[in-house]
Amino acid sequence: MDIVTYHTRLLQQLDEQRKKDLFCDCHIMVEGQMFKAHRNLLFASSGYFKMLLSQSCKDMSKPTTATFDVFSADTFTAILDFVYSGKLPLSGQNVIEVMSAASYLQMTDVIRICKMFIKSSLDISEKDCYSSMSNSGRRHHSGHQSVCNASWEIGSYPLHESDDDISECIENGHSWTPYSSQTRSKESHCNEMTRAVATTVLDIPQLPNSTCSPDNLENTDSEAIDAVCDPDMSHGGHPTEETEAILNFLTASHHRGRRRSSYKSRAVQADQIYATMPTIMGVLGGWGEEVIPSMRFKCPFCSHMVKRKTDLKRHLRSHTGERPYPCKACGKRFTRMEHMRNHFRTIHEAGKLICRRCKRPVTDESGQVVQEGTRRFRLCNECVAEVGVNNFPIELDEYEDHPIILSGDEEKESPPWTFHREREMTEPQLIDDTSSDLVIHEVMDSDDDIKPIEC
DNA sequence: CTGGGGAGGGGGCCC
């Protein structure tokens, strides 16, 4: 008998004792349901119980009793099963609450497993989408959407490794990895598809192979993939000027190495997390310290705590990758409306009263607003004269007919490239992202001319 | 290689 088998059998023996209520010296009440367990195991498994039992160990004759109301009996059942078997029965429905309870109970192993479970879910969900694309062609097809949606479906947890697989890895004493050989194979295939999309559909120069390694798969522009998946973004299988502008942006983002993710799948996953988020994620109070009476909300993904649930929801976007606020001018998405607004003011409204070239302060009188694609910035008159760029001043009245105006209703799922004009737009178009020439438009940049974003 | 600046992301907190 090897030592692993011995440990397993030992745990099995203790579990049998627990089920037969033999030598159980710790009673735990959860939602009115009584659980009995051995304090030795609880002490060894949980920081919470370690503290609790070390304080109550003076009287060993009486069973220790603990009561919890911050998680459900089902959740504690899962955790207790893990304590006695090393197997954590996780599902897409219970993982958040199990993680929250584990955080409360200071069970780092359980938290780590939950994190891997969630991370695997997110990663493989995206990979499934990419892989499904490869099966249905390279260009825009209406079928893509349904295939992608299937892999994002909340009810069908997209994890390839079953719960048993996870437990099995733990049971075998292996460090569990969310990537099986099967998924790695998918990643490789997916990376090829990403490159193919980048080089054909997106008309992006050949991406360096380094950006498509399994370790940094998320660095590939899955937003672009989504755009390709989205039938609303396509017109007869060919990218529109708007989509091309987005793709140009994505290309730039890609080469900047920004970490991006599928906003649609992220949003769905974020909604799932928010929907299942327990009211109380945790209680602040370090061990060995005085417990702070005020309740705080603990992030299930990290150690961060906040005072308000709203702040936690905002913080969770940093984990889920949800970016619900798209810039209507360039399609870039943000986690917060204020960030999107700041971006819009700075990038698209030339909000900084500084000459981009000489960095001197500039006013409407001493400078001009220069438009380069969807980007606007200011140059002082001296710099404009020095650079000698082509100047295409447009009459103020003409500009007022063609302002970049953001829609009043932020439609999260609408194509990010949407310019709403107060009047019918005529040629030449104001937006010219594909132009490499520096085009100067004399534009009014006051709030009266460019309406603020309404979300 | 390094420092400065721009842009973006995130936390705290007020309204």
Place this chain on the structure above:
DNA sequence: AGGGCCCCCTCCCCA
């Protein structure tokens, strides 16, 4: 609860 502001930090680009 959401919006918004302020502040700080990090990352990236460029000179």
